Amino acid sequence: MVLKHLYLFGLCATLLMTGVANPVRAQSEPTSDLDISLADYLAKAGPDAKLIEPGKLKIDKHRMVCGKRPTVIDPKFESWGGAYPGYLILNPDRLKGLPTAVKLFVYAHECGHQFIGRNESAADCFGVKRGRRYGWLKEEGLAQVCDFISKLKGDADHAAGPKRCKKMRMCYLEAGPRPAGN
Numbered sequence: 324m325v326l327k328h329l330y331l332f333g334l335c336a337t338l339l340m341t342g343v344a345n346p347v348r349a350q351s352e353p354t355s356d357l358d359i360s361l362a363d364y365l366a367k368a369g370p371d372a373k374l375i376e377p378g379k380l381k382i383d384k385h386r387m388v389c390g391k392r393p394t395v396i397d398p399k400f401e402s403w404g405g406a407y408p409g410y411l412i413l414n415p416d417r418l419k420g421l422p423t424a425v426k427l428f429v430y431a432h433e434c435g436h437q438f439i440g441r442n443e444s445a446a447d448c449f450g451v452k453r454g455r456r457y458g459w460l461k462e463e464g465l466a467q468v469c470d471f472i473s474k475l476k477g478d479a480d481h482a483a484g485p486k487r488c489k490k491m492r493m494c495y496l497e498a499g500p501r502p503a504g505n
C-alpha cells in the first residue's frame with residue numbers, strides 16, 4: 324500500500340513534511356494535495372472522525388501528549404496511525420485489540436515524525452526512547468512491538484520488520500540508564 328503524504332505507521336510511504344528543511348518525497352507521489360490542514364482533514368473525514376485536543380488523549384488509561392498537537396481519531400484511516408504536520412491520526416478500529424505497548428508505540432512513532440520528518444527508522448527510535456523514558460515501554464512491551472512489526476513487510480520507506488526491530492532494540496538500550504561504572 325503506498326500512500327501519499329502522510330507518514331503512515333507500518334506500511335506505506337510517507338509524505339511530506341512541508342516546513343521542514345529539504346522535504347523528501349517518494350518519487351511516485353503527486354505533489355498536489357500535500358499538507359492537508361486539520362480543518363480540511365476533518366471536513367473530508369466526515370462525522371466519524373473525532374478531534375482530541377492536545378493533552379486530552381488517553382490510550383488504555385495512558386495520557387499521551389505530543390507537544391501541542393491534537394489527534395484525529397478516524398476509524399476510516401488507512402493505517403494504524405499517521406501524521407501530518409501539526410497533528411496526528413489514529414485509527415481506533417485498527418488499534419483495537421493490540422497490546423497497549425503497541426498502541427502507545429504507534430502514537431509515539433507518529434509523534435516522532437512531527438519532530439524528525441519522514442525518516443521511518445528515526446521515528447521508530449524516537450518512539451522507543453520516549454516509551455522507555457516515560458516508563459510505558461518495558462522489555463515485555465518492546466517484545467510485543469517487535470512481534471507486531473515483524474509481521475509487516477518493508478517498503479520504500481520502512482525496513483522489513485525484523486530489521487526495523489533490531490534497530491529499535493538498540494534505541495531501547497540507548498535510552499536506558501548507563502551501566503554502573505560508566
Ligand SMILES: [Zn+2]
Nearest residue numbers: 330331332446
Ligand atoms: Zn512512520
